[in-house]
Amino acid sequence: MIKLIVSDLDGTLLGFDKKIKEEDKRAIQLAIENGIDFAVASGRMDIEILEVLKEIEQKAHRVSQNGAYIYTKTDVSLHSAAFEPDIARQIYKEAKQLEAIVLVCNENTNFIEEMNEHVSELQKRLFYGLCEVPNMSGTIGADILPSKITVLAENEVITSFQQQIMERFGDVVDTFISEPRCLDIMPKNISKGNALRSLMNHLDVQPEETACFGDAFNDIPMFRLTPYSFVMSHAHPDVKKEARYIVDSVSEAVQIILTEINQPNLTQK
Secondary structure (H helix, E strand, O other), X not given: OOOEEEEOOEOXXXXXXXXXXXXXXXHHHHHHHOOOEEEEEOOOOHHHHHHHHHHHOOOOEEEEHHHOEEEOOOOOEEEEOOOOHHHHHHHHHHHOOOOOEEEEEOOOOEEEOOOOHHXXXXXXXXXXXXXXXXXXXXXXXXXXXXXXXXXXXXXXXXXXXXXXXXXXXXXXXXXXEEEOOEEEEEEOOOOHHHHHHHHHHHHOOOHHHEEEEEOOHXXXXXXXXXXXXXXXXXXXXXXXXXXXXXXXXXXXXXXXXXXXXXXXXXXXX
């Protein structure tokens, strides 16, 4: 029986317009009404997850920035993590050599060294604007303790840079392609999977009692934790092969949980 549903946001529960489909919203509400706990796991900041939850009109456990931060639905902090400043500075300087947008993120702010027309398009997808910080390298470790560095560029650039970073810093960082043309660089052992494991331990929920929904490479660590993993049908083939179920929407995944996986329990009621 599924007791906990964990959903990714962008590309899964959340559209590029920052909206949730009505059928997905109703599905999450129905799952909660049926006694299933709900969590969100995203590369976004916690304050952005809270904005999404306002639309659902529900409280939820929250895994933000790919697992750097974990909060329960009662706002108890279970985990937080940040880079060693010297490592963050080195990675940032290398990323700035690319033809790319580079964001430095702490828990509640996305920072950028210089605004331009490309950044304006990016801001349309954010719930909170970017904060411009000249001389970013000098600020890292002083005023900013980064928990994530995001590089936005063409896929070929992203793939090459990911390999470069793992070769040089693989003992102290992990990397995830969280969506096309987007590379997230995290402190070592920070992932949605490790965060979900911590949350499950806190809630005393077992892997076979957990279902997770996602669509990107940073969701794979979650998929590997539970036999009930649901991937969106638009996902990359390498992501699809990591999940048990392929679905078109969150509402379809919830329907499978309520009518097939949890059906014996519902029948007993």
